[in-house]
Amino acid sequence: MRRASALAAALSLAALLTGCTQEKPESAPATRSPAQAAWYDSTPEERESHCDAYRSHDPQHPVTIPPHQSDQTDEEFADDFYEVLKKEC
Template sequence: MRLVPVTAVVLSAAALLAGCAQGKDDLRPPRSAAEGAWYASSQEQRREHCEAYRAHDPQRPVRIPSYLSEESLDEFADNFYDMLKEKC
């Protein structure tokens, strides 16, 4: 009779740990404005950024998201592109 509640607790704890492990990158502060823009993007937007980055198609460029930064637009775009190399 005690096996069912214990099993439920163990499975719940395992599910919580798995969820925490998946989102651990989102918990630490961004190292740069480019990384902040990445984490502020939705999963769909991230997928689109990576697809455009991998395609290297001038007709379908990577859309650089807007994000509060002290960098110039060119510096931010360069940093975002470098960050895409890492994430994609």
């Protein structure tokens, strides 16, 4: 009986150690939101123009929201794009 419980404990420990040493699958890269994708799809000149307009807060020269393809409404996309500008500019 003692031999059986010692064997069971050894097998349990071996199984536990095997589980701890297994490689974990790599996590999938984070996906970009449509607003982030629009930012990164913009040219450097367009990005600079977006940042200049964002920083100036001038109603005469508003931020031009780039075209996008997403399930979001235009208003939701614009809000998300402003969040990207906050972070990037």
